[in-house]
Amino acid sequence: MQCLHSLFGAQLPHTLKLKIFLVDDGCTDGTGYDVRETFPEIKVIQGNGSLFWAGGMRMAYEVAKKFKEFEGYLLLNDDVELKPDFFNRITETREYCTKKYGKGGLYSGSTMDKHSSQISYGGNLLINGIDSPAYRLLEPTNLPQPCHLANANILYVDKSVVDEIGFFDDHFTQSFADYDFSLRAFKAGFPVYLTPGVCGFCEDDHGNNWSSSKNLKKRIQYLKSPTGLAYKEYLYYGKRHFPEHVRRMHFKVWAKTLFPSLWRFKPKQVS
Numbered sequence: 001m002q003c004l005h006s007l008f009g010a011q012l013p014h015t016l017k018l019k020i021f022l023v024d025d026g027c028t029d030g031t032g033y034d035v036r037e038t039f040p041e042i043k044v045i046q047g048n049g050s051l052f053w054a055g056g057m058r059m060a061y062e063v064a065k066k067f068k069e070f071e072g073y074l075l076l077n078d079d080v081e082l083k084p085d086f087f088n089r090i091t092e093t094r095e096y097c098t099k100k101y102g103k104g105g106l107y108s109g110s111t112m113d114k115h116s117s118q119i120s121y122g123g124n125l126l127i128n129g130i131d132s133p134a135y136r137l138l139e140p141t142n143l144p145q146p147c148h149l150a151n152a153n154i155l156y157v158d159k160s161v162v163d164e165i166g167f168f169d170d171h172f173t174q175s176f177a178d179y180d181f182s183l184r185a186f187k188a189g190f191p192v193y194l195t196p197g198v199c200g201f202c203e204d205d206h207g208n209n210w211s212s213s214k215n216l217k218k219r220i221q222y223l224k225s226p227t228g229l230a231y232k233e234y235l236y237y238g239k240r241h242f243p244e245h246v247r248r249m250h251f252k253v254w255a256k257t258l259f260p261s262l263w264r265f266k267p268k269q270v271s
Contacts, residue, residue, distance in 0.1 A: 001031065004039060006082040006200070013087070021064045022078075023047050023056040031078075043067070052226055053077075054168050054177035057152065061167045072104070073162070075155040079202055080111060082154070086199035090156045093144040097191040104158025105191035106182055108150035109199025110140040120204035121154075123147030123194030124179075130187075133242045133249065138194050145194045148186055152178035154199045161185050174226040176237040183241050212260050223257045 004020075012018070020042045024032035026049030036044055045063050047056060057075060064073065074090075076082075086109055093107040110122030124135040126148045135149055155178065165184050168177040186192045211222035222228035231253055238249040255262060 001034060001038070003076060003078050003080050003082065004035065004042070006080075006084075007076070008039075009084065010082055010087055011084050013091075016087075019043070019064070019067065019070070021045060021060040021067075023051065023060050025049055025051045025056050052173040054172045054174055057177070058168050058170070061162075065162075070159060072159055073157045075152045075157065077153045077202065079205070080153050080200045081202070082200040083198065086154065089195040089197055089199055093193050093195045094156070094158075096144045097193055101191045103190065104160050105193065106150050106158070106161060106185050107144075107156040107193050107195050108147070108152070108182075109154035109156075109195045110138075110197070111151075111153050111200045111202035112198050113204045114201050115203065118204070119198075120202050121151035123151070123192075124149035131242060131244065133238065133245055140194060140197050142196050144196055147192055147194050148183060149179045150182035150192055150194075152181075153202050158190075161188075161190050164188060164190075171236050172233050173230075174233075175230045176233050180237055180240065211257070216258075219257045219260065223253060229253050229256065 004022075007020075020039070022032075022035060022042055023045045024035075025047030032044055032046075035042055043063065045059055047059060051059060061073065064070065089109060090107050094104065097103070097105050097107070108121075108123045111120050112118065113120040119137060119139060121137075122140065123138045123145065124147055125138055126132060126135050128134050130148065138145055138147055165181075165188050168181055172180060182192050211219040211228065213219050213222070224231050226233070234253060235246060235250060238246045242249070
């Protein structure tokens with residue numbers, strides 16, 4: 001609900017017409033009901049309880065696409081609190097990219113963790129070139145910045161992008177869907193950018209990207225879980241974008257599973 005209140009309280013252009021689609025994938029805390037009561041103009045879509053994050057985004061997009069033809073799509077996570085001027089930053093980036101490239105693209109807004117005051121999500125740069133999976137999270141500046149991997153916590157998608165490359169790949173249920181999507185857009189020649197400044201607040205809830213359980217069976221379950229290391233999806237992502245590094249990626253996730261203590265002091269942002 002906080003995300004919706006911050007969206008409706010934001011500084012939006014009077015000419016902007018929003019239609020909001022929200023997926024309720026079996027929520028048990030009554031959020032779906034509260035949304036219907038508080039914001040009757042929102043289209044609440046009922047999921048089957050097994051969509052996960054990427055599946056929910058795909059469902060919302062498919063319903064929106066059939067509803068009418070939109071100029072663009074704003075993807076938001078429900079745990080994001082938007083800053084009042086967030087759309088001004090997206091607009092600035094859109095105008096910058098249109099002038100520089102003559103086309104629209106993907107514009108990711110940085111979020112800050114309120115507890116740590118650190119940037120939690122936004123745009124990421126592949127640090128060893130487009131053919132290597134290692135990346136780092138960008139710090140926002142006062143100007144739009146090009147990036148390779150865009151988090152979809154706050155992500156504006158120009159219609160031209162999905163018209164050409166489609167939306168989130170069906171192979172992804174939770175992780176990597178937004179990274180794969182933004183890399184496909186980048187490789188197709190669309191600008192993928194981080195907006196200036198901070199667009200909102202969102203807790204960095206990923207924690208360690210390995211299981212520290214003493215039980216090996218549980219660590220292997222975490223390796224294969226869509227909300228864990230998502231082993232099959234991670235390798236699919238690697239084979240598509242970084243084929244020369246797949247063997248190393250395979251080794252790394254198994255090393256995290258078999259010897260988690262080795263990863264305790266590894267940089268979190270580098271994959």
